Amino acid sequence: MTPKKPKSENSIVDVAKALGISPATVSRALNNNSRISEATRTRVKEKAAEMGYRHNSMASSLRNRRSNTIGLIVPRISMYFHAFFITSLQRQLQTAGYNLMICQSNDSVDVEKELANTLYSARVDALVVSLALYTEHIGHFDGFLRQGIPLVFYDRVPTLRTQAYVIKGDDYRGGLLAGNHLIQAGCKRVAYISGPLSCSIYQERTRGFIDSLTKYGVPFREEWTYYHELTVENAWSSLRRLFAGDVIPDGLFAANDTTAIAAVAFARERGIRIPEDLKIIGYSNDPRTAIITPAITSIEQYPNEMADKVAETLINALQHRGPSSSIVVGEPLVCPVDLVRRMTT
Known part of the structure; x- marks a missing residue:
């Protein structure tokens, strides 16, 4: 069976012929031009809808350059x-x-x-x-x-x-606030899970966090620092390595809230008490951080x-x-x- 050719669409000219008015009047009516009476605008729009007319926004943008x-x-x-x-x-x-x-x-x-x-x-x-x-x-x-x-x-x-x-x-300040808060809360062994440093936000968060630790004389531990895409799977992988040794972190800065939420679940599974044994800060103030138990400290980005x-x-x-x-x-x-x-x- 031979497929039917698509039916050509009605144009402004067709609508104008059906109403017995000029195409210019139809165009102005469809664009709500104040020079056209409300009654005419209504009549034109009803006829255009009845005839299946569609405004060609691409052609209009080519003419108007917008x-x-x-x-x-x-x-x-x-x-x-x-x-x-x-x-x-x-x-x-x-x-x-x-x-x-x-x-x-x-x-x-x-x-x-x-x-x-x-x-x-x-x-x-x-x-x-x-x-x-x-x-x-x-x-x-x-x-x-x-x-x-x-x-x-x-x-x-x-x-x-x-x-x-x-x-x-202000991602630099976000990293600084996170580091300051963990240290002021008593953390001495702080871990950090960041996104890739090819990305501006993680460069700045990392710089602020390191500056905070330096200011307080707390070591920035490269062996407790991970740079990767901040997925749940990657978070669990990093957390397993962080808590595999005899000496473990008492503070964690997670550069997004997905990782912080994963850290809470990990701690619950391992019997790690929050915040007594481990303090956690996330980033973005995702609404989930306020309803999870315990609710997670986070950096609000607005x-x-x-x-x-x-x-x-x-x-x-x-x-x-x-x-x-x-x-x-x-x-x-x-x-x-x-x-x-x-x-x-």
Whole structure:
């Protein structure tokens, strides 16, 4: 059987013929132009819906050179920080008249490159990116900069200076707060489970943590330090090695909350008392840290506040074509963090 050819779609011209008015009037009515009466706008929209007319946003964006769409590349949508960030950013951008096209790299540099090319070809008006774990070179975003398309890196940002906007958390202070708190709580033998040092956030958290230990004269033990992707499986593997010897840690700084939660489960299985035998601090203040027993001390990153800064920067760049009042290209805007103390310390 020969497949049927797809039926051609009705156009503005077809709607205009059906109503006996000009295509220009139909176009203005569909775009809610105030020069067209409300009655005519209603009549046009009803007829367009009846005829199955669809607005060709791609053709419109080619004519206007604006798509009203902003691209977003995140490592993983499932991560607590990024999930909250996306919700807040999308709400603010929609209020300002922009759609958000959300993509995830799954922490793959190759996928990140493909997504950057796809979003560039899709003619997004701006791009927001939190880099994959192992992204060291950001040349795949150069096309946006060459064309003057606003580019914002947030949270996981380039480690070298860039001509893009950079908005990040104060990860150095987060590491410092974690180290200070563990030592002030009486810890003398502190372990550390970090993400890979190819990533800016783990570089900064590590630097702050080491500086805290140095300040208090507590040794930073390389043999009790692990750098890997912060999954539950990797956490258990590192914890087994940490607690395999005769001398074991009395404090643990986990560079994300998934690892801290795994540490609580590990301690329960091994009969390690928290906080008497082991004190634990996580990072991000994932809501799970407040409801687990015992509730976990963590570093609050304020994803909503970071989304506010990103939205402000984007809207200013797109609508006013000038620098934001709070951020300039190439100069990182650092968002605050705080320690939230709970029962694990």
